[in-house]
Amino acid sequence: MKHLLINIDGQPVAVAARIVSWFLVALLAAAMFSFAFSQLQYGWEWSAIWQYRQKFLQGWMMTVIISAAALVASLVIGLLTALARRSSFLPLRYAALLYVETIRGTPLLVQILILFYVVANAFGVENRYVVGIMTLSLFAGAYLAEMIRSGIESIRDSQLESARAIGLTRVQTYRYIIFPQVARQLIPPLTGQFASIIKDSSLLSIIAVSEFTLNAQEVNAFTYSTLESYLPLAVGYLLLTLPISLISRTLERRFHFAT
Amino acid sequence: MRLRGAILLMTFATVLAFTGSATAVEPVKPLIVGMELAYPPFEMTDKAGKPSGVSVEIATELAKSLGRPVVIQNTAFDGLIPALKTGKVDLVISSMTATAERAKSIDFSDPYLSTGLCLLLKKDSSAKNITDLDKAEVKIAVKKGTTGHIYATTRLKKAQILVLDKESAAVLEVSQGKADAFIYDQMSTYQNWQRNKATTKVILEPFQRESWAVGIRKGNETLKNSVNAFIKEFRAKGGFDQLGDRYLKEMKDEFKRLGYPFFL
Numbered sequence: 001m002k003h004l005l006i007n008i009d010g011q012p013v014a015v016a017a018r019i020v021s022w023f024l025v026a027l028l029a030a031a032m033f034s035f036a037f038s039q040l041q042y043g044w045e046w047s048a049i050w051q052y053r054q055k056f057l058q059g060w061m062m063t064v065i066i067s068a069a070a071l072v073a074s075l076v077i078g079l080l081t082a083l084a085r086r087s088s089f090l091p092l093r094y095a096a097l098l099y100v101e102t103i104r105g106t107p108l109l110v111q112i113l114i115l116f117y118v119v120a121n122a123f124g125v126e127n128r129y130v131v132g133i134m135t136l137s138l139f140a141g142a143y144l145a146e147m148i149r150s151g152i153e154s155i156r157d158s159q160l161e162s163a164r165a166i167g168l169t170r171v172q173t174y175r176y177i178i179f180p181q182v183a184r185q186l187i188p189p190l191t192g193q194f195a196s197i198i199k200d201s202s203l204l205s206i207i208a209v210s211e212f213t214l215n216a217q218e219v220n221a222f223t224y225s226t227l228e229s230y231l232p233l234a235v236g237y238l239l240l241t242l243p244i245s246l247i248s249r250t251l252e253r254r255f256h257f258a259t
Numbered sequence: 260m261r262l263r264g265a266i267l268l269m270t271f272a273t274v275l276a277f278t279g280s281a282t283a284v285e286p287v288k289p290l291i292v293g294m295e296l297a298y299p300p301f302e303m304t305d306k307a308g309k310p311s312g313v314s315v316e317i318a319t320e321l322a323k324s325l326g327r328p329v330v331i332q333n334t335a336f337d338g339l340i341p342a343l344k345t346g347k348v349d350l351v352i353s354s355m356t357a358t359a360e361r362a363k364s365i366d367f368s369d370p371y372l373s374t375g376l377c378l379l380l381k382k383d384s385s386a387k388n389i390t391d392l393d394k395a396e397v398k399i400a401v402k403k404g405t406t407g408h409i410y411a412t413t414r415l416k417k418a419q420i421l422v423l424d425k426e427s428a429a430v431l432e433v434s435q436g437k438a439d440a441f442i443y444d445q446m447s448t449y450q451n452w453q454r455n456k457a458t459t460k461v462i463l464e465p466f467q468r469e470s471w472a473v474g475i476r477k478g479n480e481t482l483k484n485s486v487n488a489f490i491k492e493f494r495a496k497g498g499f500d501q502l503g504d505r506y507l508k509e510m511k512d513e514f515k516r517l518g519y520p521f522f523l
Binding site: 117126205210214218220221224226 | 437
């Protein structure tokens with residue numbers, strides 16, 4: 001009985017134990033939810049939102065597109081900023097520092113409003129989807145830059161000295177010594193940041209970007225079925241973030257070489 | 260030992276008796292009225308942050324006639340009907356139009372005000388009426404959950420609809436030229452135009468007439484009858500006229516000059 005519930009760190013978990021323990025946790029969660037919902041005097045009306053399933057799907061697709069684009073762009077921005085922070089050209093270093101501190105120190109909501117209604121307006125950029133993706137990328141890029149920079153700086157000096165001793169150039173050092181180790185270290189925080197981008201994209205609804213959250217809110221406005229609109233919303237976001245956690249765990253296992 | 264037990268028992272019994280009698284006298288339940296305090300001059304906050312406006316006055320008078328203290332619950336407009344359905348508020352007095360669709364979820368009182376949907380246009384728009392705007396390259400701003408939103412999505416199939424949370428964001432979109440028009444009620448459209456004369460223009464002829472009513476949860480017949488009785492009485496003794504003079508004097512005169520009917 002004990003081996004079904006207890007697992008000492010490091011030992012592989014038996015399938016039977018996995019099933020039993022997950023079942024108990026699921027049971028507890030289900031009990032809590034059914035208690036919470038039984039306390040509501042709520043008339044459930046799923047037929048109303050089934051009519052609007054097309055809207056949900058379109059919004060979900062738009063969130064996927066926006067998140068994917070922001071993912072790629074923010075990785076590029078983060079990488080470049082991390083390198084700029086370590087640059088020997090001082091104005092570049094300070095520009096990067098200013099960017100990181102400003103973005104990390106202000107709320108995303110404020111950034112979306114200012115970048116769309118003030119900055120984009122000044123530069124004449126009309127397309128709100130493009131501005132939305134750029135805002136998300138700049139936001140996540142600042143956080144990624146700091147993660148990448150801390151990864152780079154965690155490589156011990158002895159390795160850098162050895163690299164210099166065998167005659168590797170700066171670029172070669174980055175390519176063969178620093179980045180493989182940094183990449184491995186970065187996988188957990190990186191995937192965390194990616195999941196965060198997916199969820200933060202919901203804030204773009206305030207500039208009328210027709211993504212998942214706005215579509216669910218519109219359906220709620222038409223049908224007055226609040227819970228029936230927002231529960232699929234939660235499930236939809238989970239469908240996007242859970243695969244990222246799974247990929248993260250697979251990658252971590254693959255790169256688990258001894259250092 | 261037995262004496263201590265006896266004293267304990269007596270104290271316990273006394274406390275029970277007094278709490279029993281305390282609940283026998285029920286305190287008067289406040290009347291919780293939901294509204295979105297972002298709609299001057301009907302629902303707004305004064306400089307001290309207290310709710311004020313035409314709807315707040317109506318709510319206060321109504322609560323007085325029912326003999327209950329009033330509590331104003333500031334809720335986002337598209338959250339008002341869910342709040343009413345789940346019992347978080349007892350009434351909705353928020354310049355809400357009575358529509359057949361909404362009447363499936365909640366009950367409405369008799370209407371207390373007539374108005375209509377109008378257009379706030381960007382400065383260089385060439386549209387003369389609502390049908391001019393039903394084209395693929397036209398962007399129409401609406402506020403989420405309002406009758407303008409419903410009209411745009413059901414009747415304007417070709418235009419692009421921009422759904423925004425706040426009236427101020429929608430007005431900003433029009434004045435910056437990002438949206439061609441904003442569909443909203445007549446009075447607010449007039450006010451928004453006044454505040455943005457340089458960047459917007461208006462068509463104040465309503466293309467859809469509407470009337471505002473008080474929202475009541477379904478099944479609450481007694482409350483509905485009391486509200487209807489109050490509205491009739493309040494109008495008879497000139498209450499609505501007084502509110503119109505106090506809050507809407509300028510608009511009333513301007514509308515009279517332009518020849519639009521004003522019903523409060």
